[in-house]
Amino acid sequence: MTDHRWYAIQTTAGHENKVRSLIDRRIKDDPRPDDEKPIRQALVPTQEVVEIKNGKKVTVERKIYPGYVLVNMVLNQETIHVINGIQGVIKFVGTGRLPMPLRPEEVNRLLGIEEAVKEEEPQEQIPFLVGQVVEITEGPFSDFSGTVEEVIPDKGKVRVAVSLFGRPTSVELDYLQLKAH
Numbered sequence: 001m002t003d004h005r006w007y008a009i010q011t012t013a014g015h016e017n018k019v020r021s022l023i024d025r026r027i028k029d030d031p032r033p034d035d036e037k038p039i040r041q042a043l044v045p046t047q048e049v050v051e052i053k054n055g056k057k058v059t060v061e062r063k064i065y066p067g068y069v070l071v072n073m074v075l076n077q078e079t080i081h082v083i084n085g086i087q088g089v090i091k092f093v094g095t096g097r098l099p100m101p102l103r104p105e106e107v108n109r110l111l112g113i114e115e116a117v118k119e120e121e122p123q124e125q126i127p128f129l130v131g132q133v134v135e136i137t138e139g140p141f142s143d144f145s146g147t148v149e150e151v152i153p154d155k156g157k158v159r160v161a162v163s164l165f166g167r168p169t170s171v172e173l174d175y176l177q178l179k180a181h
Contacts, residue, residue, distance in 0.1 A: 004040055004072050005101035008093040013067045015088040016044040020069050022086045039073040039082065045110045047125065052138060052176045062127075068093070070110065075099060126151050126175045128158055133181040136160070141171060145181055 011019045023042035030037050045064040050057050073079045080099070083089055092099030102110075128134060132148045146162035149170060158175045161168045 004038075004074055006107045007071050007073065007075065007099045007101055008065075009069050009071055009083060010090040010093060011067055011069050012088045012090065016063060016067065016069050019086060019088040020044050022088070023069070023071060023083070026082060026086070038076065038079045039071065041072040043070050044068075045070060049125070049127070050176065057176070064110065070102070070107075075101070126153055126156065126158060128175060128178060128180070134158075134160060134178040135181050136162070136173065136177055137179050138177040139173065141173070142177075146171070151175075 009019070020042045023039065027037060027039050027041070030039070034040075046061045047064050048059050049062045051060050052058075071083060073083075075098070080092070083092070094100035128148050128151055130148050130151065134146060134148055136142050136144045136146065141162055144162045146160035148158055149161050150159040152158065152172075156175055157172050158178060159170055159172050160178070161170055163169070
């Protein structure tokens with residue numbers, strides 16, 4: 001049998017878990033034995049992150065890639081048809097006409113399978129990229145929008161350029177004070 005690979009599917013925003021459960025139902029309803037099923041698993045990658053709510057730090061589960069579901073399957077006409085026929089699925093991720101499988105190292109990272117991780121102080125994952133437009137949610141600049149200039153993971157800070165009196169001004173903020181625009 002051909003090999004199962006992981007593929008990313010773009011879904012309607014906010015419907016990732018619904019799409020995952022519809023795919024899970026298709027897998028369960030497939031009468032073939034588990035090792036012969038062309039679609040094996042669907043998941044919505046999440047991670048626990050610390051957010052500030054009402055001035056307190058709380059741990060919440062957040063989707064790593066909002067709007068996407070990962071599927072472990074054999075790529076063929078049948079599986080493409082089944083997945084594309086599921087309500088909420090927009091399209092497979094890939095260049096050209098065929099979906100592109102994810103690289104094994106990407107899948108391992110998403111599934112939390114790390115290769116020999118060094119025992120260090122865990123660095124917080126800062127979910128912002130240089131050039132990204134963000135909104136400041138707390139502090140003296142709350143409700144301002146700006147552009148990320150620099151991400152400083154060891155401090156958990158992000159340097160953001162905001163427009164003050166028509167001039168770009170750099171401010172260093174805790175990443176928990178920001179949200180994607």
